[in-house]
Amino acid sequence: MSVVVKVENLSKQFRLGMLNRRTFFAGLRERFGAKKTDSSAPATDDFWALRDVSFEVNEGDVLGILGRNGAGKSTLLKILSQITAPTSGRVFLKGRVASLLEVGTGFHPDLTGRDNVFLNGAILGMTRREIAAKFDEIAEFSGVERFLDTPVKRYSSGMKVRLAFAVAAHLEPEILIIDEVLAVGDVAFQQKCIGKIGDVARNGRTVLFVSHNAAAVESLCTRGIVLEGGKVSFEGTQSQAITAYSTSYGAAAQSLADRPDRTGNGDARITSIELRDEEGRTLHHALSGKTLDLWFHYERHSERSYPNLNMRINVTTQLGAPVFTQSNHLTGHSFSTLPERGAFVCRIPRLPLPESTYRVDYALNSDYKHFDSLDRLLNALELHVERGDYFKTGQVAGIKTGVCLVDAQWRLELIP
Amino acid sequence: MPDSPSAPPITWTKIIVPARNAFDISWRELWAYRDLIRLLAKRDISAGYMQTVLGPFWFILQPILTTAVFSFLFGRMAKMGTENIPHFLFYMSGLMAWGYFAECVNKTSMTFLRNAPIFSKVYFPRLAVPFSIILTNLLGFLIQLGIFLVALAFYMWKGAPVHPNWRIVLLPALLIQMAMLGIGTGCIVASLTTRYRDLSLGVGFGVQLWMYASSIVFPISRIAPDDRWIFYLNPMVPVVESFRFAFLGTGLVEPIHLIVSFGVSLCIMLLGLSMFHRTEQTAMDAV
Numbered sequence A: 001m002s003v004v005v006k007v008e009n010l011s012k013q014f015r016l017g018m019l020n021r022r023t024f025f026a027g028l029r030e031r032f033g034a035k036k037t038d039s040s041a042p043a044t045d046d047f048w049a050l051r052d053v054s055f056e057v058n059e060g061d062v063l064g065i066l067g068r069n070g071a072g073k074s075t076l077l078k079i080l081s082q083i084t085a086p087t088s089g090r091v092f093l094k095g096r097v098a099s100l101l102e103v104g105t106g107f108h109p110d111l112t113g114r115d116n117v118f119l120n121g122a123i124l125g126m127t128r129r130e131i132a133a134k135f136d137e138i139a140e141f142s143g144v145e146r147f148l149d150t151p152v153k154r155y156s157s158g159m160k161v162r163l164a165f166a167v168a169a170h171l172e173p174e175i176l177i178i179d180e181v182l183a184v185g186d187v188a189f190q191q192k193c194i195g196k197i198g199d200v201a202r203n204g205r206t207v208l209f210v211s212h213n214a215a216a217v218e219s220l221c222t223r224g225i226v227l228e229g230g231k232v233s234f235e236g237t238q239s240q241a242i243t244a245y246s247t248s249y250g251a252a253a254q255s256l257a258d259r260p261d262r263t264g265n266g267d268a269r270i271t272s273i274e275l276r277d278e279e280g281r282t283l284h285h286a287l288s289g290k291t292l293d294l295w296f297h298y299e300r301h302s303e304r305s306y307p308n309l310n311m312r313i314n315v316t317t318q319l320g321a322p323v324f325t326q327s328n329h330l331t332g333h334s335f336s337t338l339p340e341r342g343a344f345v346c347r348i349p350r351l352p353l354p355e356s357t358y359r360v361d362y363a364l365n366s367d368y369k370h371f372d373s374l375d376r377l378l379n380a381l382e383l384h385v386e387r388g389d390y391f392k393t394g395q396v397a398g399i400k401t402g403v404c405l406v407d408a409q410w411r412l413e414l415i416p
Numbered sequence B: 001m002p003d004s005p006s007a008p009p010i011t012w013t014k015i016i017v018p019a020r021n022a023f024d025i026s027w028r029e030l031w032a033y034r035d036l037i038r039l040l041a042k043r044d045i046s047a048g049y050m051q052t053v054l055g056p057f058w059f060i061l062q063p064i065l066t067t068a069v070f071s072f073l074f075g076r077m078a079k080m081g082t083e084n085i086p087h088f089l090f091y092m093s094g095l096m097a098w099g100y101f102a103e104c105v106n107k108t109s110m111t112f113l114r115n116a117p118i119f120s121k122v123y124f125p126r127l128a129v130p131f132s133i134i135l136t137n138l139l140g141f142l143i144q145l146g147i148f149l150v151a152l153a154f155y156m157w158k159g160a161p162v163h164p165n166w167r168i169v170l171l172p173a174l175l176i177q178m179a180m181l182g183i184g185t186g187c188i189v190a191s192l193t194t195r196y197r198d199l200s201l202g203v204g205f206g207v208q209l210w211m212y213a214s215s216i217v218f219p220i221s222r223i224a225p226d227d228r229w230i231f232y233l234n235p236m237v238p239v240v241e242s243f244r245f246a247f248l249g250t251g252l253v254e255p256i257h258l259i260v261s262f263g264v265s266l267c268i269m270l271l272g273l274s275m276f277h278r279t280e281q282t283a284m285d286a287v
Helices: A021-031 A073-080 A113-123 A128-142 A157-169 A187-202 A214-220 A238-248 B027-032 B034-050 B057-077 B087-109 B111-119 B128-157 B166-193 B198-212 B225-233 B236-248 B255-280
Strands: A003-015 A046-058 A062-067 A088-093 A097-099 A175-179 A206-211 A223-228 A231-237 A268-276 A292-300 A310-317 A322-327 A341-348 A356-365 A373-386 B014-016
Touching: A003 A073, A003 A206, A046 A073, A046 A088, A046 A206, A046 A223, A046 A231, A062 A073, A062 A214, A062 A238, A073 A088, A073 A097, A073 A175, A073 A206, A113 A128, A113 A157, A113 B034, A128 A157, A128 B034, A175 A187, A187 A206, A187 A214, A206 A214, A214 A238, A223 A238, A231 A238, A268 A356, A268 A373, A292 A356, A310 A341, B027 B034, B034 B128, B057 B087, B057 B128, B087 B111, B087 B128, B087 B166, B087 B198, B087 B236, B111 B128, B111 B166, B111 B255, B128 B166, B128 B236, B166 B198, B166 B236, B166 B255, B225 B236, B225 B255, B236 B255
Parallel strands: A062 A206, A062 A223, A097 A175, A175 A206
Antiparallel strands: A003 A046, A003 A088, A088 B014, A223 A231, A268 A292, A292 A341, A310 A322, A310 A356, A356 A373
8 A cells, every 4th residue: 555645744824814904014014124013913813724734645545534614624625636835734645636626617608518628627637638538438428418519608507517527527536636515516416426436436546535424424435534623633444533523523511501591390400411422422413323312411409209200302403393202201211210410311323313403402391291390491402413324325315305314125026 | 754764665746835935837837738728728719709799800800990099099180200100000010019918918917816716626837827818819919910911011002111121030039028028017916916906906007008108109219319218118118119110110229128128028027927926826815
């Protein structure tokens, strides 16, 4: 295995703040040696998008780069694809680099499909001869052969994307960089992109895949790194990286101590809600298809006993449409005694929710019939669910196609 | 870098380093992208005229109309002398030379602003854009030259006192110098516009003013001899004068003026290219 991408102490600093007359003259004064005055832009305007990032990628690796918005993923990508230069550090690359984030850039609406194929190919770094040699293949792959002499502005957006993708797909780079966030187009096209990553990977080429789609990372990647605040916070196999990504961030229990909008008699109160995974690690967000434990930490303030205690949650979409309800009464678990401190833990195996944000209401009732409430809070938790590999196929169903995920088996029956 | 001694030496094909200064432009890489330069030029030419009613006819119409207006305004109304040269030939010769230079400056200066959507998504040597602009404008110039030659032949047939001479062979050198000066000036402005947008608004205006300071609408012989040196500091003046001298046989220019203006053009080009190269590496952070 040889190293094809080597990133060494890479850092990137951005100057924030507006450029205006003041900074112009401040810049001039600075340049001509005058003392830096207090009125010049403060140092806090400097922002490090990447700090001392180092990692290596071997030939044939499919590296998933995970991270939240602002973690430095896009900056890393822009440096790797040479759109902007780093502030310090170096990157060594071996082989032709191409990035799928550029699908269709440089398409000119007035030019014909044919002209645009050549232009786009040249922008991506192909020579005229290379494009000419592959032209028939590209045309066939795109499926818009009949319209190659029509100006691209008369194309539907789908046709444009298909043609652009056909060019990119025939670039045959040794190192492919893909930014899922920037991969425009409809779901079908995104699937095609993801399919292309699989193809490229199977051919033994190297792929850097920037994503926060844990499902895609899990099924496609072989390795993963997690960026956090511009630094590499984790490096390892893809599933380790996904775990690290989910547990890393702000993974504290959400305290409810200050919520004034709760109701109930106050005999016991939920103090915080915590998300945990199967192994008990605190999570920042849940993953579709993974076991989720919801920990409702409580404190008891009364000596009264409630033999039929019922802890109930309602999960709704952000617009308030009910998704499901759950309670210990429904599952047949009864809690007869309540220790002074503890937690109601609701385990949801293989979380069947698509990527979205949900609202969780809870009610701790003395009884499942008489709604004599000890503690009750609407909108107690914003439950972030990120895309996970629910179906174990790498395929993802979005919230728009349904608020829950249902597993099934398909078969084809012959009826004679 | 201290690689472990047993590791086989790796031949990297590309090393990305922090923003560098000045002159380490990779000409080899630019050469590898020569097809792109050509295709960009082709795009600008065909896309610019494809959807217009008159099409490529604009290439012809524009210089003729401008020349006609100039002949009327400066020749007829203002009665600026043209050294007995027919007005049409005099103004057109100046305008076509100037037009080539001015277009190079104007278009190049917009490189970063106009191409930001592409530049922010894909890497290629950014200098491909200015070089494609030179090519595009060259075509426009050659078409105008064709018209000019027809007009020249017509006036000579009518017996006008114009004398094309052997100095026409200098034309390629003059074109190269104008391209150098144009790309240099354009690159300087382009580099500055990424930080100071005001310049993109001022550049068209500035180029226009520069034209009136060049011997486009008047022959340099109309300037008092003692004041001429100021005009010769303008690197475009010797070029335009040589241009006229080659085709029309009148013009005031000495080899020393040409050498100085070539030197100035070279310096401006080097300054422009180095500024451009420095800017291109971080331009997309600002635009």
